[in-house]
Amino acid sequence: MKLSPSELPINLEEFELLAAQNLDKQSYDYFRGGANDEVTLRANVAAFQKIQLLPNVLVDVSKRDQSVTVLGEKLTMPILIAPTAFHRLASPEGEIATAKAASKAGTIMVFSSLSTTSPEDVAAATDASLWFQLYIYRDRELTRDIIQRAESLGYKALCITVDAPLLGRREKDVRNQFSLPPDLTIATVGDQLAKDMAAAAGNSSLNVYFENLLDQSITWEDIDWIRSICHLPIVLKGIHRADDSKRAVDHGADAIIVSNHGARQLDTVPATIDMLPPIAEAVDNKIEVLMDGGIRRGTDVIKALSLGARAVLLGRPILWGLAFNGADGVMLVLDLLKKEVDLSMALCGIPTLSKVKNDLVI
Template sequence: MGEITNVMEFEAIAKQKLPKMVYDYYASGAEDQWTLAENRNAFSRILFRPRILIDVSKIDLSTTVLGFNISMPIMVAPTAMQKMAHPDGEYAIARAASAAGTIMTLSSWGTSSVEEVASTGPGTRFFQLYVYKDRNVTIQLVRRAERAGFKAIALTVDTPRLGRREADIKNRFNLPPHLSLKNFEGLDIGKLNKAEDSGLASYVAGQVDRSLSWKDVQWLQTITSLPILVKGVITAEDGKQRTIFLSFEALG
């Protein structure tokens, strides 16, 4: 295999190497995948407007996020179940993000736990979180992230219901039996019959609270001192709502 020179080449190689069920899980979107295609089209419409006769002999892409220094305005987004692609999974991503001088956001549905990711060495890490019907589960996850040294909570708010992923339905997707959602092992999540075909992954997905509202963001603030990022703001209207919400918070 020759040297990879373009990010898009990774997708072609992954399609060759990964089992179809795993590749489809990572690569596909919901239903007709219209949003997936539109996201790519929208990104392609972002153009540079280069200015000439500017000294570019020294280029500095570094910036800060929540006061943390990063080498470039790029962070690692949370992706679930990374060990389906490679045995190192989240370990490798954590080490790579640290080496690149940027922030990794660990999916709460990771196949490595917050403690395991923290054990890979130094690095700034955020923890992606859903709010669950059982608030005790949410509290336990937040506490573990805090103890493991994670620096912020990235609260996912744009999936009150998970998308109908047709590729996963056709493939009868399930987490391979040798893997598990590590952040949920040992948690008090009530009775769960692991012998069922649905397994832990499907159970956890079904426990996401569909009634999530701004009041739950306020509640989350009461259980952690970590900064809370609202992940999934798509419209300007919701951005304004966030500004109003923060203004009321400041008024006390």
């Protein structure tokens, strides 16, 4: 898509407006929506806007560096790509386009278990740094098999999503009877299983996936089991509370992601930025703490870092970039946010991220 400079989006919100023009209603609603009344969906963004920054002046900010190390890997910015489902609804190249942008931007893409491209195809098509997001299946052999595939394909971490024993109720998807178009499947499970799921009558293929395949009985013991069979660093995504963050440390996680799943699971949980400080305190630097939910501005990234996150992940804005213009669109989103982080650092008086302390916010 060719746009003149004056037509290009100048902030992340504008990407959503342009993406909406390229998406059918079902897909747009699926990407945008949150659970139930979307109280938490609004709160995730609003909570950042309520936090104020208190900059230091007369600091030499002529050289600024926003690189950061996450699980031992140096990234060009403190922003990763969150796992999100069904990228081929947004663009024909789907997850491969997103991975290409991650590689070009120098960051990590977390590949979703609900991808419309197989983990093999994404790994083969790019040299992106990839983490694998896992849901734990009732069938433990299938679970083991997927973990081993991720390991042998060179995925660098296993990100287990722990806030989704069932799918949250997103009412627009219920109204739209959301399901994947016939030419797309969930490419992480075998073809036949994917076809059976898509064909299941009277329900969306996503609900069928969750209810039939995923295990609602998982506990911390299952994390121990995965720890014992998996050679990759383990990241637990969807931690809401300080006590669970301590359990994550005790059960051998290497990192946690403070997340409410982009407000798509349990409505009326707090905004993620409000859950972060007690969790960061409880973890006490024993493992790495990341967060996602509602990041739309460079100042949001700085606020999250000052409240205890090492880096943040970006969900919907990546999908808007992808729908707007494939890999180039995702690149534009990442580049824009990186530039906003850079300007925020200069204006806050923090030349490097190690200088971000919690007295920067009130």
